Amino acid sequence: MTGDPRRQPEFSPRQSAVLEEALRLLVAGGEKALTTAGVARAANCSKESLYKWFGDRDGLLSAMIAYQASKVRTLETEGERLTAVSLRERLETFARDLLAVLSGDVSLALNRLAIGQVSRESAKLGELLRERGRRQIDRRARALLDAGQRAGLLFFGDAEEAYRTLYGLIVTDLHVRMLLGEAPVRDGEKRAEKAVSAFLKLYGTDKVLAG
Amino acid sequence: MTGDPRRQPEFSPRQSAVLEEALRLLVAGGEKALTTAGVARAANCSKESLYKWFGDRDGLLSAMIAYQASKVRTLETEGERLTAVSLRERLETFARDLLAVLSGDVSLALNRLAIGQVSRESAKLGELLRERGRRQIDRRARALLDAGQRAGLLFFGDAEEAYRTLYGLIVTDLHVRMLLGEAPVRDGEKRAEKAVSAFLKLYGTDKVLAG
């Protein structure tokens, strides 16, 4: 047992460097550019090492998703007492962060990769991406919504439905459009503000609407 | 000049049959299963004919999207005078139809195909899908929203933003989740109702909220 069992490094520094290079290739050229020989060449490692570490190509793809997800750590800025103003601010920050994440090069490339892999037998990539990629940001939003309800600023019966609504108001069809190749938006700021205003109009109590 | 110049058949019956078979293969096995030899075998045609008709493999993919888009014809059920009740009904019908379209096998397969093709030089598929696939349903919704505004039931400054909001409330992240392999929803009915209620709460005038 080396190190804290709760802290599983999951990937060695060398492997992380290789995965980083693989992500770079994927972003640059899509899945077609992600050949085992190409990754080995770009990362200055041998194909034999790739297969030893990741099993096969699918293992490499899964590792790339797991690695990228392990890098994303959402800061849980809890603690303060929520007010109408601070709730709105926190929601807008969440909205901006969500749009930034979804617009990111690596995120888009990995989503495209996973979507392209669906309907293969080893269709674990999509599930992996849904599970590991979304959980962090979902938990952050859910915690914020719950805090808003506890503070008497929001009211909803079904937290899942409220969160889905918030997500839809922020993202609309932008994610799919970007996945299809459209350039990321430039009005993220205004989009975030409008989405949060609409959300508060739907789920805000009198307390927050007066603020 | 054979036939009406406004009615361009675009694809001969034989070609349509081939494209139909290609779509079937794509839905069944994803892009990997869509080989030229496989299409030729499944459609009982020669590879040489495929290349004569569609140029190359990319041409075949584009043709598949164009063909599928040409099959979708949105019925423009205009005419009646909108009331609060009928507007809600029409919006809910639109929501159900939108969810049904996005959940369709062929739609999901083509979207996955186009998304997988992004970041190749011939990245026309995504654009093609955005242009030809969405235009019909967008126009229908925009017409409905405009009619609602003219009838004094809706109020919005920016029609584009109102439509985006409606879309986001209906679909949320469902489309991406399905693209990633999640099974289509079963609560489309309730989802449509709730989305329309939220939309009317945001954009409905007193007239429609009273109804």
Add this chain to the structure above:
DNA sequence: GATGAACCGTACCGTACGGTACTTAATCGA
């Protein structure tokens, strides 16, 4: 300094696919 593990670089193999060429059957107009 010897030993063994890890790993890089490269060469190699089998396969599968995109695209082309050729042969043969069928359809159709004169």
Add this chain to the structure above:
DNA sequence: TCGATTAAGTACCGTACGGTACGGTTCATC
């Protein structure tokens, strides 16, 4: 009935990729 066009079927070619094997090199351990 004949010639021409079309397309099916097949065989073929080049290439590129996933996966494996092997020789050489570094590096840690004894």
